Amino acid sequence: MWRVLLVEDQAIVRQGLKVILEQDKNITVAHEANNGAEAIAVLEKYAIDFVMMDVRMPIMNGLEATTIIKKRWPAIKILILTTFNDDEYAVEALKQGANGFLLKTADSTKLIEAVYSCMHGGLTLHDEVAAKVMPKLLQHTSKPSVTVALSPRELLITKLVGEGKTNKEIANQLFLSVGTVKNHITQILQKTALRDRTQLAIYAVKHDITD
CATH class of the missing domain: 3.40.50.2300 (Response regulator)
Incomplete structure (x- = not known):
């Protein structure tokens, strides 16, 4: 509970x-x-x-x-x-x-x-x-390109996080396990030096991340 x-x-x-x-x-x-x-x-x-x-x-x-x-x-x-x-x-x-x-x-x-x-x-x-x-x-953001080296899968997961999707929803959409999605997000946070998925969601919007 x-x-x-x-x-x-x-x-x-x-x-x-x-x-x-x-x-x-x-x-x-x-x-x-x-x-x-x-x-x-x-x-x-x-x-x-x-x-x-x-x-x-x-x-x-x-x-x-x-x-x-x-x-x-x-x-x-x-x-x-x-x-x-x-x-x-x-x-x-x-x-x-x-x-x-x-x-x-x-x-x-x-x-x-x-x-x-x-x-x-x-x-x-x-x-x-x-x-x-x-x-x-x-505001005051010109949609800069992503400078961090993310893989295509990591970019897609970042995009879905930016859309507010949960780990379970991302897993279902990409036919992955929830554990695998969590591991990807952990790696993405490390690469981008972001604290949590909320910052990652804002990052995705600011950088106009798409498929």
Whole structure:
């Protein structure tokens, strides 16, 4: 069962998210926090698999918390909850290693799907916000060619990661085992000197990687 930490300064919103998430048998909301500072304090004491976090919060916002969490606990998955006015924060959160972002207006099915996607290695981007965020990620970027020597298979896997595909989806599409896909991604991260698959996804978009 995945242990979730909800980080949101509005108690009524936290309660609603908890009710939705715990409808799924694989998810339990283990802890809650009002802001990023409280979230870090929780992570110092308890084992957490997944953090669902608001962007705008007092004391420490979601961007600041994401930066610290990914530096100290890189294996923890982070999904940023955002509004249309928070897209600048969302871009920065992705750059710091967040595993995706979702609008607060998302329905319950999409919310649970986002948890599964992140936990299985996917990059969750709410369609409506992605349309605003991706241009910002590409801003001041002239689609440079890839300078790192990646094999054709590695380039294809990088492309699929950039599309938000999970390891399982990539494995099914390329008729490989999940373990083989993981090994390829590890090698790609080493070659590109990137920290994780979120940075790899952004790398794929910036470099316009295609088949």
